[in-house]
Amino acid sequence: MKRLKAFGAVTAAAAVVALSGPVRQRLPERWATVVPGVVGATAAGLTRAPLGLRPRALRGGLRAGGLAAAAAAAGVLAVSAVPRVRAGMTRRELPDTPARWLLVRIPLGTVWSEELLYRGALAHLAAEAFGPTGGRLLQAAAFGLSHVSDARATGEPIAATVLSTGAAGWVFAWLAERSGSVAAPMLVHLALNEAGALAVLAARCGRY
Numbered sequence: 038m039k040r041l042k043a044f045g046a047v048t049a050a051a052a053v054v055a056l057s058g059p060v061r062q063r064l065p066e067r068w069a070t071v072v073p074g075v076v077g078a079t080a081a082g083l084t085r086a087p088l089g090l091r092p093r094a095l096r097g098g099l100r101a102g103g104l105a106a107a108a109a110a111a112g113v114l115a116v117s118a119v120p121r122v123r124a125g126m127t128r129r130e131l132p133d134t135p136a137r138w139l140l141v142r143i144p145l146g147t148v149w150s151e152e153l154l155y156r157g158a159l160a161h162l163a164a165e166a167f168g169p170t171g172g173r174l175l176q177a178a179a180f181g182l183s184h185v186s187d188a189r190a191t192g193e194p195i196a197a198t199v200l201s202t203g204a205a206g207w208v209f210a211w212l213a214e215r216s217g218s219v220a221a222p223m224l225v226h227l228a229l230n231e232a233g234a235l236a237v238l239a240a241r242c243g244r245y
Contacts, residue, residue, distance in 0.1 A: 039166070046159070046166035050179040053080075053154050057183035061146075062190070070146030077153035086161035088153070089218030098218025105212060105221065106228035113229060117236035126240035129191065139234055148227045155180050155206060156213045156222050173210045180206030205229075 056076060061069055081088060089098055116122055132138045155176050164172030181203025188198035209222035 042162070042166040046162045046172070046175060049159055049162050050175055053159050054179050054183045057151060057154065058186035062186050070142050073147075073150035073154075074145050077150035077157070080158035081153040084158040084161050086153075086157040088157055089213070089216070090220065094217045095220055098213075098216045098220030099224065101212065101216040102218075102221030102224030106224040109225050110228040110232040113232035113236060117233075117240070123236075123240050126237045129237050129241070131238070131241060135234075135238055139231065143230045143234060144227055147230060148223055151180070151183075152209070152213075152219050152223045152226060156210055156219050160210055160213070169214070173207060173214075176210055177203045177206035180209075 056073065061073055064072055080086075089095065117126065132142070159176045159179060160172060162172075163175040166172065167175060181199040181201075184198050184202040185195055187193075188195045205226075209226060212221045212225065213219050215221075
């Protein structure tokens with residue numbers, strides 16, 4: 038039974054990496070938000086992952102996540118003021134509709150779907166198979182590897198991207214466990230991505 042759970046967790050990790058990376062990049066724009074979001078919610082439901090979205094747990098998650106999100110956003114904005122970082126941002130390609138990117142793609146297609154998939158379904162399966170620490174390591178590694186396609190598309194260093202996003206995945210999982218709700222990492226993930234996107238938009242606007 039233990040080997041079966043381990044096989045299931047590793048297989049799920051591979052499937053999630055494929056969906057979050059190469060599969061999503063091949064989806065038409067209008068489906069790139071809908072499909073991952075639906076898959077994330079379905080996976081969390083099928084695995085009966087403890088999401089901590091009932092009122093009491095949710096309040097704790099929002100409280101912990103809100104504080105961490107504010108610190109994360111401030112950190113992104115501070116780093117984006119560094120000339121070398123800002124210069125790199127001016128070379129980033131922008132989506133055709135920045136408003137849709139900020140209001141739909143990031144919160145629903147990225148944050149909602151990835152937190153339900155990684156900190157919800159995969160974290161639950163991995164923890165059952167490998168224990169809390171091993172499970173957190175598996176989902177963090179999967180989260181890091183899922184960003185390889187993004188790194189290739191944007192020209193970012195692949196190894197550095199995998200390591201940094203893997204570390205973020207570890208912290209997100211710890212925050213979900215500590216607060217008892219995936220709402221906490223959702224808020225931090227949202228703050229990081231939105232602050233980063235706004236910084237890129239500001240850098241590109243300042244370029245012209």
